[in-house]
Amino acid sequence: MSMSGSPQQLLKGREIPSRRIVLNDISQLPHDYSTTPGGSIFSTTPGGSKIFYERSFLLQCRNSPLTKSPPPNMAKIPGVTAPGTVDMPLENGNVTDENQKQKPTGEKAEHEDGPQFEMDI
Amino acid sequence: MAASSVSEIGSINATDSRMMGSPQLPRSKLSEIHSTEQTGVPLNTPWTFWLDKSIPGTSAAQYEATLRKLYTVNTVQGFWAVYNNIPGVDMLNVRYTYHLMRDERRPIWEDVNNCHGGNWRLKCNKVDSPTVWKELLLAAIGEQLSDNMAEGDEVGGMSISVRERDDIIQIWNKQSNLHEQATIIPKVKELLPKVNFTAVFYKAFQTHQAFEGQKKLT
Numbered sequence: 001m002s003m004s005g006s007p008q009q010l011l012k013g014r015e016i017p018s019r020r021i022v023l024n025d026i027s028q029l030p031h032d033y034s035t036t037p038g039g040s041i042f043s044t045t046p047g048g049s050k051i052f053y054e055r056s057f058l059l060q061c062r063n064s065p066l067t068k069s070p071p072p073n074m075a076k077i078p079g080v081t082a083p084g085t086v087d088m089p090l091e092n093g094n095v096t097d098e099n100q101k102q103k104p105t106g107e108k109a110e111h112e113d114g115p116q117f118e119m120d121i
Numbered sequence: 122m123a124a125s126s127v128s129e130i131g132s133i134n135a136t137d138s139r140m141m142g143s144p145q146l147p148r149s150k151l152s153e154i155h156s157t158e159q160t161g162v163p164l165n166t167p168w169t170f171w172l173d174k175s176i177p178g179t180s181a182a183q184y185e186a187t188l189r190k191l192y193t194v195n196t197v198q199g200f201w202a203v204y205n206n207i208p209g210v211d212m213l214n215v216r217y218t219y220h221l222m223r224d225e226r227r228p229i230w231e232d233v234n235n236c237h238g239g240n241w242r243l244k245c246n247k248v249d250s251p252t253v254w255k256e257l258l259l260a261a262i263g264e265q266l267s268d269n270m271a272e273g274d275e276v277g278g279m280s281i282s283v284r285e286r287d288d289i290i291q292i293w294n295k296q297s298n299l300h301e302q303a304t305i306i307p308k309v310k311e312l313l314p315k316v317n318f319t320a321v322f323y324k325a326f327q328t329h330q331a332f333e334g335q336k337k338l339t
Contacts, residue, residue, distance in 0.1 A: 051165040053263035055256075058197055061162060067201035074192045074203060080172060080217075081191060081207055 161196030165264050169193040170203050171220040171228050175282065181231050181333045193225055200262055210250045213283045221258055222278035222293070230326035231333050234277060239297035239325035241305060243318040244287040253290060254281045256312050270294065271302035287319065297325035 061067070076082035170191035173184070191207065194200045210219065220228040226235060245253050257279050260266050266276050278293040292309070294300055300323050310318065326332055 050264050050267065051163060052265065052267075053162075053197065055259050055263065055265070058200075058259045058263055061197040062201045062205065064198050064201065066161060066198040067205050069202065070206035071192055071199065071202055074206075075189055077172060077189055077191070080213075 161198035163196055164194065164200065164262055166223050167193050167195045167225065168200065168262055169220075169222050169225050170207070171222060173218050173220070173228070175216050175218060181229060181331075185227065185229055188227060188229070190225075197262070200258075204255075204258070210254045210281055210283065210288070211247070215283050215285055218280055218282040219254070220278055220280045221261065223261075223276070226277060228278055228280060228293070230329065234295060235293060235326060236334075237297060237327075238277060238293060238295045239300060239323060239328075240280075240291040240293045241300075241321065241323045243290045243292075243306075243309070244320045245290060245316055245318055247283075247286075247288055249313075249316045250281060250283075250288045253313055253316055254279075257290065257292070257309070260308075260312055266305060266308060269304040269308040271296070271299035274299040274303065276305070290318075297323075297327070300325075 070081065074081060170193075172189045172191055173187045176183070176187065179187075192199075192203050194203055207219075213219070218228075222228050224234070226232050229235065261276055261279050270276060274294055274296040276292060277295050278291075280289075280291040280293070282289040282291070292305060294303065294305075306321055310316075
């Protein structure tokens with residue numbers, strides 16, 4: 001499997017240079033010890049630094065062979081992620097019963113008023 | 122000289138045909154593919170794609186029942202594997218909403234990760250929706266918006282709702298009391314200079330009349 005120019009390889013650049021220094025007192029800490037140039041501030045991010053990606057890099061990954069087909073266990077929703085007509089009645093929250101009984105036909109143009117959340121400006 | 126190159130070609134062909142003879146990939150190759158899928162390029166946090174169909178006037182519980190989790194992605198490749206293989210925003214029927222939420226938090230005001238937050242709402246012309254949605258998702262998963270949030274706050278998710286006229290974009294944050302320090306709206310306009318956003322405002326979830334408090338849902 002040829003993966004030349006793949007994002008995985010692009011990421012494997014080189015390690016961030018670092019060095020170890022023994023400190024005898026807190027005052028010996030440099031002012032900027034916690035910051036990564038162009039990156040995040042370690043001390044404010046629990047568990048380490050944040051991972052940032054530029055738009056151009058993310059777009060490069062779009063054509064990776066891994067993105068050609070959906071994840072095998074992605075939810076199958078008829079009419080959206082699976083073939084078939086759109087079927088999400090669930091109007092009264094009674095999922096299974098309503099799904100069986102009323103296939104979506106006349107219930108579509110029922111609620112066209114107002115947005116999902118009230119727009120009280 | 123000629124003879125030696127002929128024999129070289131001959132030996133290469135022999136190897137080729139031996140490899141082509143088997144229709145199956147060797148075990149090592151299969152596990153390599155598997156591990157590539159597992160690893161990919163890691164995202165800063167997982168993100169979950171959700172879909173819902175909105176019905177006005179429903180309770181939080183009823184709304185929750187219309188919610189469908191599509192998939193949680195951990196890698197950039199995983200993100201595209203979902204994005205590339207679900208209908209674009211322009212293909213969704215009216216009243217459907219896509220959400221991309223950080224981690225596995227649900228796109229519900231009362232969710233423990235949202236109940237102290239709120240969201241910015243913007244409207245945009247349907248023509249712009251696919252571009253707007255893609256750019257906002259990339260900015261979110263690339264954490265390009267974190268500098269535009271106050272310290273202690275974060276973008277918790279993005280939503281796009283398909284409506285009759287203009288589509289509605291929502292940017293969720295975690296701490297409504299910090300929203301005034303955020304510079305997210307100028308950032309969005311900077312990312313999408315050609316798009317005309319209308320009806321831009323922020324609202325804390327707890328100030329909605331329909332807010333049911335944190336404890337109603339677990």
